[in-house]
Amino acid sequence: MKRVCTDCGRTSPTAGPWRCSCGSPLALQALPRLPATPPALDRDAGLWACDGFVPVARQVTLGEGWTPLIDSERGIQYKLEHLFPTGSFKDRGAAVVISRAVERGADRVLEDSSGNAGLAIATYAARAGIDAEIFVPSDATPSKIRAIEGTGATVRQIDGSRRAVTDACIGAVERGDGYYASHAWDPLFLAGTATFALEVLAQRDWTAPDAVVTPLGHGTLFLGAEQGFQRLYRAGWIDSLPRCYGVQASGVAPIAAARGNERDAARNDVADGIQIADPVRRRQILDAIETTVGDAIAVTAGETERAHERLRGEGLVVEPTSATAVAGVARLRERGAIADGEDVVVPLTGRNGTTIR
Ligand SMILES: [Zn+2]
DSSP states (O other): OOEEESSSEEEEEEEEOSSSSSSSSEEEEEOOOOOOSOOOOOGGGGGGGSSSSSSSOOOSSOOOOOEEEEEEEETEEEEGGGSSSBBHHHHHHHHHHHHHHHHTOOOOEEEEEESHHHHHHHHHHHHOOOOOOOOETTTTTTHHHHHTTTTEEEEEESOOOHHHHHHHHHHHHHTTTTEEEEEETTTHHHHHHHHHHHHHHHHTTTOOSSSEEEEOOHHHHHHHHHHHHHHHHHTTTTTSOOOEEEEEEEBBHHHHHHHOOOOOOOGGGGGGOOOOOSOOTTTHHHHHHHTTTTTTEEEEHHHHHHHHHHHHHHHHHHHHGGGHHHHHHHHHTTSSSTTTTTOOEEEEBSSOOOOOO
């Protein structure tokens, strides 16, 4: 499957480089055509429940997919993404990216992430019998490093900024040390997270919610979900597109700032999982907001902590970063962006790192 640059429009072959020669990220071109009405889905096939939806054959699985969608108060439904095998929605992307790595005959994958993406890639690589090398900041939480090492992956701790970690990983990719299984750069990761949209709609009997509110760092869930909704809307499986809202951590909220919505610059370190100063797919995220008539906002540490407490009170034990989206719904209702009585779907994205620090 060909890939196209999200900036200059040049195409790259399937087995080509991991980014465009202009330096921008790639998107998949011409995904398989879907039938005019939803077919019967085979839920035992997990993310591969719908023929042609995921553009890579399943080569590796840990039984991921079809997380529960449960009702909360006032029209909110939570999708329990923290119940995935490695504890976050990142398994959607990792299962697909590692399946492609298997097809390509990779014997070593490289990734840079100190959090859930690194753990998901390392775990699925282990499942596929592929070596993994994960680059992390040297000040990453010891428990996260131990979790990644527990899969048998090699962890490379890099001093300096988050940028230095990515540069070290890219250096290894350019030297030919391994296949770049990148959650931020590989468009197949988004093809995996797009299954979030397929599942939500199937679980709602093909009725789109009015809004979907997700945490927003690199935008791997936000963009995958939006692309999935777009695809099913174009196929005619739903009558309307949900408005897509992304919620960032105050102080590190480039998309909310670009939308003129960063009102509090104090750093929200409770939501450490989405502190991405320079998201790789910034332009695509802003386009997705425009297309779906959504928005991006930033929430404070206090708002995140209160939402986290509220979730615990409902029996939902998730990582604090997950609570940003719940805090975001409250804020969006307060602003009138989401009206009372509107249907909202919120993913609870992770269960790793459940201690507030
Ligand atoms: Zn380009």
